[in-house]
Amino acid sequence: MKKIYVSLLAIGILASCGKAQKEEATTTETESTEEVKNTLQPVNDAMMENAVIYEANIRQYSEEGSFKAFTKDIPVLKQLGVKVLWLMPIYPISTTKSKGSLGSYYAVSDYTKVNPEFGTLEDFRELVKTAHDNGIYVILDWVANHTGWDHVWLKEHPEYYTKDKEGNITHTVDTDWTDVADLNYDNTEMREQMRKDMMYWVKEEGIDGFRCDVAGMVPVDFWDKTVAELKKIKLLFMLAEGWEPELMVHAFDMGYGWDTHHKMNDIAQGKANAKEWDKRMIQIDTMYAKDDILMNFTSNHDENSWNGTVQERMGDAAAMFSALSYVAPGMPLIYSGQEYDMDKRLLFFEKDTIIKKKGKFFPLYEKLGKLKNTNPALNGGKNAASYTRIKTSDDAKILAFKREKEGNKVVFIANMTKEAVKASIEYQGKFKDYLSETEVELKVGEVHSLGAWEYKILIQE
Template sequence: MKKIILGLAIAGIIFSCGKTKKEDTVAKVEAVTEEVSKELAPVSDAMMENAVIYEANIRQYSEEGSFKAFTKDIPILKNLGVKVLWVMPIYPISTTKSKGSLGSYYAISDYTKVNPEFGTIEDFRDLVKTAHENGIYVVLDWVANHTGWDHVWLKEHPEFYTKNDKGEITHTVGTDWTDVADLNYDNKEMRAEMLKAMKYWVKEEGVDGFRCDVAGMVPVDFWDTTVAELKKIKPVFMLAEGWEPELMENAFDMGYGWDTHHAMNHIAKGENTVEAWDKRMVQVDSMYADDDILMNFTSNHDENSWNGTVQERMGDAKEMFAALSYVAPGMPLIYSGQEYDMDKRLLFFEKDTIIKKKGVFYPLYEKLGKLKNENPALNGGKNAASYTRIKTSEDDKVLVFKREKEGNKVVFVANMTKESVKFAAEYEGKFKEYLSGEYIEGTKDQEYELDPWQYLILIQE
């Protein structure tokens, strides 16, 4: 195989609709039918199969740091294949014991109001409406483990909180989260109030689910009971910031693929080989049920701010691992700014701004999103496509695997080293390389060569 330079093409599909003014009854009925058809269907297993999820950092997304500034860019997310919008906490932030000048999103003073820093509740409602009009579901970041020190519960219901042996309310033990007070889940009244607040956002504001912060630090039985109650209102999508399989037995649809992410980082730094990826895939297969979904990511708000940018952690391997996050089993995540080649650690407790200038990653995410949305071989939900490892003559350096469903086949080939590598693969067929458009004929005894971190996404014909 000759070395292939991957070409990226920006493809945009613009949908427009118009309504001709007619007075006859038939036209009016057609117009009503058209409006109904525009409504976003409820959350479903089918949606989860081919979705891309986007994490929105409202404060840092724009110079304004507002709902309005973010909302106008929602059609751009649609172009990237995004179907689920995870909005980082939008609630008022406590000022008591706060960190930095603006404080942490995760130190909440009121679960049922919006942070005036971002705008008004009407602005948020417009965000939800615009997302739904673009076929995107909205999930709110929910912080059930703790509240900020200004929360009304501290004054009215101190029994809702964990206390030390002196009877003092404490922050979460074993953490440096001094800006928050730990909630006591032995208190049933507190649990009821937490459920009430979550119901408000689903029933009154139309959100479609929640991403639940440090979900593993909250009792599983609370999640199981709470999500069952939320689903009585409407179907919801639930993402746990946690890896524990028990979280996904009943309450959560998806958890974090933390160990998958860590394997990527270690391979990118040359600390591990492809063997680490293979071991992780075996681990996933043994630990999780067939209908469990894991979120694949090369960054998120924690990784970016505290552990480094994608460039810092992955260097020249960053594009290959971005592609792998889409092609591997699971649901891929884009964190705010990744689509614009962001290469800085965003401030967490202060105002910062993402520079929105298209470079390498916008067209790459656009192409990957289209493939993820449209090819069943990349289904990664509760009825995921199969994953089959294909052996090569250099299995410690080259990763080759096949995803297959309903007769559709996608083969991923990647050199996971910083050196060029020659190899043979135990697989043959006729393929179209998705990103370049080139056709490739492969045989079992054929020798291939890939540049450092080069990858191919092959559509088998």
């Protein structure tokens, strides 16, 4: 049977390296890779509870678009509470059938090399070491659904690919991904080579896991076996670009909160109200196991380039939804540039540059990151803090809930409309307003006024 197509959520890679190349990397770089691997404690459940994840677009992050330029800013990411660094594909890009002048990161021509556009393997190793020295884990973007048309497998192993009725290798069916060739998961030899290529980055380069592109379009049994083999080398953090619960039974720690993201967009655009958020939380409880983690995001590389910036999609509600992504169950994501109030769609197949000028969001992410890192009431991993909806006098407009764990309590209250609202909160207690650092007392039945998209994060320790 070919692969099962469950859901098409974003975009899709693969590659191989000659035995001699792997042996050379192993024999000449053992000392430096051992240094990288031993700097940070292995991935563990505790780090997943309070982590912030950052998606790094190396090409667009700086004028240079290089590993070196990005590495300089890793201490800045630490200030934002980042604990997991997800690097968009760092591999060489195919030029055959490529899109734009630089092509897609997801049209990989070799899985075990780095894109010379970004620098050298030594530069990459320095990036990993710097991240580890700053207490940050590094995961690589892996695209197992397809390769670029320059990949050596197309010549040496055409049987690794999907073919049409005429026997021609084809791109992934029902997509416009014409710059990539679809892989055939009926071929066991291809599966094994894919597994070996992933092992290279774990064993030889000391990375801490993978973000797996369109994971739901690759058979679950491949992921289950592969991750089990990878974890014999070291413990890993695995993120699936997919919402399917079966992906997280064995292989993946975290999936995409796509429906959560869509609910945020709909509420910001007046197409839904706070009750739709409540329905989503019930859906999560029904669909997923207690130890499943979902990633919360207001943007990512797909959303930014193809569906619009945060400002385009969320407007004045952007800050409130950013805060919500931190205090709701799950792990919050920052996409490159969001910390600098980026308000442009980054080009995907061309060089573009993020302007790194601090505005409203850097200090906000800094405060949210600190709270996420340090307050158990915002734990969102395999032993997450509880989530309880708080009743208000207008649940269609006001979202109020509490998170609680180990004697710590966080209450979130937000006006999810573009108009000022007055409502009572059916809850009582004395709190500190985390953002304004003022004392707040809630009383049952007391009416509160909230401006358009206004929100409060109340803490009680």
